[in-house]
């Protein structure tokens with residue numbers, strides 16, 4: 053088993069070290085992580101500038117690679133051939149804050165695993181609901197234990213093609229953890245506020261400020277599981293198609309339309325949408 057371990061908090065983050073150490077039990081571990089924090093950086097593919105990669109050592113002396121690219125760039129580099137050995141699983145984290153609901157497309161932690169799916173490699177993203185606690189003060193023991201249990205299950209059962217797992221762990225001692233629940237995405241409640249300021253030259257500039265997001269703790273969701281003291285494992289795919297809308301839209305009366313193109317009137321073919 054060859055596991056690529058990455059994160060979005062940077063190669064020196066304590067959660068990355070804890071995760072890399074926790075994955076060593078499964079076989080070869082290659083660490084390829086960003087050289088700085090990419091929190092909230094989303095799914096990035098850096099195409100307009102070169103990417104630099106350096107050899108570094110983690111705090112325990114183990115070798116690692118770091119790149120000036122995003123977390124998803126690190127995974128792409130690794131799976132495109134920077135890592136000589138075939139990668140069987142991408143594991144990303146341990147993020148010091150939860151990634152729930154709509155967070156998943158903002159999250160560098162989660163989008164790193166999404167990149168692996170694009171290259172046909174399954175993955176697991178792991179986040180600890182550390183809230184406002186400094187990442188250096190968090191105890192990652194529980195999150196590592198949950199991550200290892202999830203990876204064991206993935207090794208035993210496999211994952212359907214295109215499916216990856218988003219794991220969120222409550223920030224409780226291991227003996228307080230009530231268990232692991234398989235969940236769906238819940239509803240994140242963002243409390244962002246526009247912070248407008250003026251610089252010394254009289255020009256306005258803005259911060260996206262506000263308070264940390266909360267969520268709706270509905271049963272069966274990732275938000276609900278954490279609220280009840282469970283770790284949450286949410287199976288996700290990259291297919292964002294709204295299949296219900298597809299069915300409904302096929303009922304719309306798409307009229308014959310004519311569009312003029314370069315002065316030519318082109319009758320639009322009858323618009324039909326792919327059936328789900």
Ligand SMILES: Nc1nc2c(ncn2[C@@H]2O[C@H](COP(=O)(O)O)[C@@H](O)[C@H]2O)c(=O)[nH]1
Pocket residue numbers: 060090091092093094147149150151152154155156158159160161162242243244261262263264265
């Ligand atoms: N819209 C907001 N999102 C926030 C805020 N604080 C945190 N977040 C979420 O954080 C994660 C970052 O994830 P990471 O894996 O990239 O570290 C991301 O999911 C955001 O949604 C906030 O104040 N506003």
